[in-house]
Amino acid sequence: MTIxxxxxxxxxxxxxxxxxxxxxxREGAGKITIDAVAREADLSKGGxxxxxxxxxxxxxxxxxxxxxxxxxxxxxxxxxxxxxxxxGHLEAIVQARAVDDDLSMAILAAAASDxxxxxxxxxxxxxxxxxxxxxxxxxxxxxxxxLAIQGLRFxxxxxxxxxxADLRGRVIEQLRAMINELE
Amino acid sequence: MTIxxxxxxxxxxxxxxxxxxxxxxREGAGKITIDAVAREADLSKGGxxxxxxxxxxxxxxxxxxxxxxxxxxxxxxxxxxxxxxxxGHLEAIVQARAVDDDLSMAILAAAASDxxxxxxxxxxxxxxxxxxxxxxxxxxxxxxxxLAIQGLRFxxxxxxxxxxADLRGRVIEQLRAMINELE
DNA sequence: ATAAAATTGCCGAATGGACAGTGAATAATG
DNA sequence: CATTATTCACTGTCCATTCGGCAATTTTAT
Numbered sequence: 001m002t003i004x005x006x007x008x009x010x011x012x013x014x015x016x017x018x019x020x021x022x023x024x025x026r027e028g029a030g031k032i033t034i035d036a037v038a039r040e041a042d043l044s045k046g047g048x049x050x051x052x053x054x055x056x057x058x059x060x061x062x063x064x065x066x067x068x069x070x071x072x073x074x075x076x077x078x079x080x081x082x083x084x085x086x087x088g089h090l091e092a093i094v095q096a097r098a099v100d101d102d103l104s105m106a107i108l109a110a111a112a113s114d115x116x117x118x119x120x121x122x123x124x125x126x127x128x129x130x131x132x133x134x135x136x137x138x139x140x141x142x143x144x145x146x147l148a149i150q151g152l153r154f155x156x157x158x159x160x161x162x163x164x165a166d167l168r169g170r171v172i173e174q175l176r177a178m179i180n181e182l183e
Numbered sequence: 184m185t186i187x188x189x190x191x192x193x194x195x196x197x198x199x200x201x202x203x204x205x206x207x208x209r210e211g212a213g214k215i216t217i218d219a220v221a222r223e224a225d226l227s228k229g230g231x232x233x234x235x236x237x238x239x240x241x242x243x244x245x246x247x248x249x250x251x252x253x254x255x256x257x258x259x260x261x262x263x264x265x266x267x268x269x270x271g272h273l274e275a276i277v278q279a280r281a282v283d284d285d286l287s288m289a290i291l292a293a294a295a296s297d298x299x300x301x302x303x304x305x306x307x308x309x310x311x312x313x314x315x316x317x318x319x320x321x322x323x324x325x326x327x328x329x330l331a332i333q334g335l336r337f338x339x340x341x342x343x344x345x346x347x348a349d350l351r352g353r354v355i356e357q358l359r360a361m362i363n364e365l366e
Numbered sequence: 367a368t369a370a371a372a373t374t375g376c377c378g379a380a381t382g383g384a385c386a387g388t389g390a391a392t393a394a395t396g
Numbered sequence: 397c398a399t400t401a402t403t404c405a406c407t408g409t410c411c412a413t414t415c416g417g418c419a420a421t422t423t424t425a426t
Contacts, residue, residue, distance in 0.1 A: 028295060028296075028297070028298060029295045030295035030296045030297075105294075105295070108291045108294065108295055111288075111291065111341055112211065112212050112213040112288070112291055112292045112295055113213050114213075115211065115342065118341060118342065118343075121343075122342065122343060122344060125343055125344050126344040129344050129346060133346060133350075139346070139350060139353070140350065140353040140354050140356070140357040141357065143346055143350055143353075143354045143357075144327070144331050144354060144357055144358065144361070146334070147330070147331040147332075147333075147334030147335055147338065147354070148327050148330040148331045148334055149330075149334070150330075150333070150334035150337055150338055150343075151329070151330030151331055151332070151333035151334035151337075152330055153337075154333055154334075154336075154337045155330065155333060158294055158301060159298065159301065159305065160301075160304075160305060160308055160333075161305060161308050161309040161312050163312060163316060163322070163326055167316075167322060167323065167326060170322070170323040170326075171323050171326045171327060171330070173323070174323040174324065174326075174327055175327065178327070
């Protein structure tokens with residue numbers, strides 16, 4: 001019971017999504033369950049299902065939120081720089097917090113349960129990729145950077161070895177340099 | 184009931200693992216269930232659980248098998264080439280078949296259900312990474328290649344946009360070139 | 367060598383827990 | 397009052413795991 005015990009929030013969706021993220025964070029994406037989310041959001045199960053009529057919808061909502069944040073990040077890169085989208089992707093990773101990992105974890109959970117949930121993500125990335133590649137003549141070079149960024153994501157996500165924070169920093173520098181050398 | 188109805192195989196484990204892979208391949212990693220595996224392996228549920236006392240053990244077995252195959256692939260790179268391990272990782276991706284994707288999918292499923300299942304994989308990759316980095320002076324450069332390779336893996340795995348087969352080929356060429364330029 | 371005993375590999379029904387989803391009743395809100 | 401948000405009590409399903417039994421195989425004892 002929180003302070004707002006009796007208060008009816010106008011929209012519990014954000015609280016629900018937050019709860020889902022918290023669970024993914026603490027216990028792993030596989031533990032995202034309607035009951036668990038309800039408990040975490042201090043809501044009944046029915047309450048959750050009112051906002052997200054199905055679990056699939058809940059997962060879709062998580063992805064949605066993530067894509068929205070992705071947009072914000074991209075938008076925070078100065079308009080006039082070359083390879084803007086590509087830089088955005090890189091800086092997004094640099095700034096990423098722990099929560100984001102767990103959200104990515106949710107993506108994987110989603111992918112495992114129903115690959116189609118990733119469709120919006122695919123669409124988004126397709127657009128990004130087009131922009132990135134049309135920003136340069138050296139498409140393979142740009143693609144390598146894109147792939148390395150993806151690699152960074154998943155490496156962090158799955159807790160795979162990364163050679164240490166020091167190397168990580170130098171790698172990011174290297175990627176920045178590679179982006180600058182694209183034309 | 185097959186021809187060998189009455190015959191007692193000495194070890195059904197390989198058949199069980201094969202069945203699990205087949206299911207992951209056809210229906211996705213999330214569909215790996217003891218019942219399903221039992222049916223696919225033409226075995227009873229109890230039989231499966233006799234060989235792998237828990238589902239967790241079954242998943243661990245899958246990862247084990249995968250790591251073994253990974254070893255074979257690395258071993259197939261000529262001894263005398265520079266950056267041997269790194270080349271091995273790259274060529275492994277180039278040669279990878281559909282089955283491997285689905286197995287990777289199983290990895291993700293495993294990660295979602297219990298992150299610790301990935302420990303052996305982490306150990307293996309830690310070793311590989313050490314070898315790769317000690318093979319060169321340009322550690323950030325090598326690391327970028329490693330990351331790009333990981334990126335390729337996951338991009339294929341999750342069906343994320345890759346810019347087309349043509350670009351993919353050129354990227355692989357580029358990565359080979361980058362490996363050659365490492366010293 | 368051979369009967370008895372133990373072990374191995376497996377079967378399949380039963381158990382129980384976890385979970386998604388439903389629907390009628392209820393409270394809050396405007 | 398009417399609509400909206402939420403609760404509560406269930407339902408049905410899926411699924412991992414348990415367990416007692418059984419046939420084939422191997423070991424032990426005689």
